[in-house]
Amino acid sequence: MAILDEILEHNRTFVQQRAYxxxxxxxxxxxxxxxxxxxxxxxxxxxxxxxxxxxxxxKLIKNAGAIVSHPFGSVMRSxxxxxxxxxxxxxxxxxxxxxxxxxxxxxxxxxxxxxxGVSDQVLTTLENAGINLHTWLAGFDRVEDGVRQxxxxxxxxxxxxxxxxxxxxVMNPETGLLDLLIRGDAPPANS
Ligand SMILES: [Zn+2]
Numbered sequence: 001m002a003i004l005d006e007i008l009e010h011n012r013t014f015v016q017q018r019a020y021x022x023x024x025x026x027x028x029x030x031x032x033x034x035x036x037x038x039x040x041x042x043x044x045x046x047x048x049x050x051x052x053x054x055x056x057x058x059k060l061i062k063n064a065g066a067i068v069s070h071p072f073g074s075v076m077r078s079x080x081x082x083x084x085x086x087x088x089x090x091x092x093x094x095x096x097x098x099x100x101x102x103x104x105x106x107x108x109x110x111x112x113x114x115x116x117g118v119s120d121q122v123l124t125t126l127e128n129a130g131i132n133l134h135t136w137l138a139g140f141d142r143v144e145d146g147v148r149q150x151x152x153x154x155x156x157x158x159x160x161x162x163x164x165x166x167x168x169x170v171m172n173p174e175t176g177l178l179d180l181l182i183r184g185d186a187p188p189a190n191s
Contacts, residue, residue: 023055025055025056026056027086028086028087029056029057029058029059029082029086029087029088030056030057031053031057031058032087032088032089032090033057033058033059033088033089033090033091033092034058034059034060034061034078034079034082034083034088034090034091034092035047035051035053035058035059035060035061035091035092035094036061036062036063036066036068036075036079036091036092036093036094036150036154037060037061037062037066037093037094037095037096037171038062038063038064038065038066038094038095038096038099038101039062039063039064040096040099040100040173042096042173042174043096043171043173046171046173046176047094047171047176048060049176050171050175050176050177050178051094051176051178059078059082059086059088061075061078061079063075064100064101064139065095065099065100065101065102065104065139065140065146066093066094066095066146066147066150067101067139067140067146067149067150068149068150068153068154069136071153071157076153076154076157079091079154079160080157080159080160083160083161083164088164089163089164089165090164090165090166090167090184091154091164091165091166091167091184092166092167092168092169093147093150093151093154093166093167093168093169094147094169094170094171094178095143095144095146095147095150095168095169095170095171096143096170096171096172096173097143097170097171097172097173098173099139099143099146100139101139101140101146102139102140102141102142102143102146103139103141104137104138104139106133106134106137106138109137110123110133110137143170144170144181147168147169147170147181147182148168148181148182150168151166151167151168151181151182151184154166155184164184165183165184165185166182166184167180167182167183167184168180168181168182169181
């Protein structure tokens with residue numbers, strides 16, 4: 001059975017049994033926080049539980065490596081919407097040990113693309129159009145570097161209000177233990 005069919009079958013039962021009722025909430029994050037983290041499968045349930053976060057508590061943004069790769073890309077836009085439209089006041093970038101984006105082998109990814117039918121011509125056309133695939137597909141050497149870069153990109157963003165603080169953390173993907181790398185400046189108490 002395709003995974004999609006399994007999901008659709010589960011979904012019908014889920015709704016019929018009103019299993020959604022304990023999860024009901026609204027779109028405003030009650031903890032007023034945005035978490036940017038990695039799409040790693042080990043974190044799907046571990047991260048919210050290890051951080052004490054439940055449905056309705058935070059805005060959760062995920063991608064490969066918790067990387068903000070462009071100051072005007074979709075991650076930064078999501079953060080700004082969460083801050084201005086949804087009342088988020090703190091941002092936590094949470095990387096993790098053993099991340100697949102640490103030391104990602106760009107050459108290897110390109111090789112797999114070729115293997116799956118992407119022609120050299122397509123790759124050359126993209127390079128000629130100014131898209132540097134080697135930079136775009138790059139990860140980071142150490143997860144701490146990735147978190148620091150993302151925190152710097154967010155906290156120095158010209159459109160981020162100064163009273164929003166940006167933290168950097170690294171999670172152990174086995175135990176959920178968090179190491180605090182960067183504690184963002186606390187906003188004034190009366191704000
Ligand atoms: Zn990861």
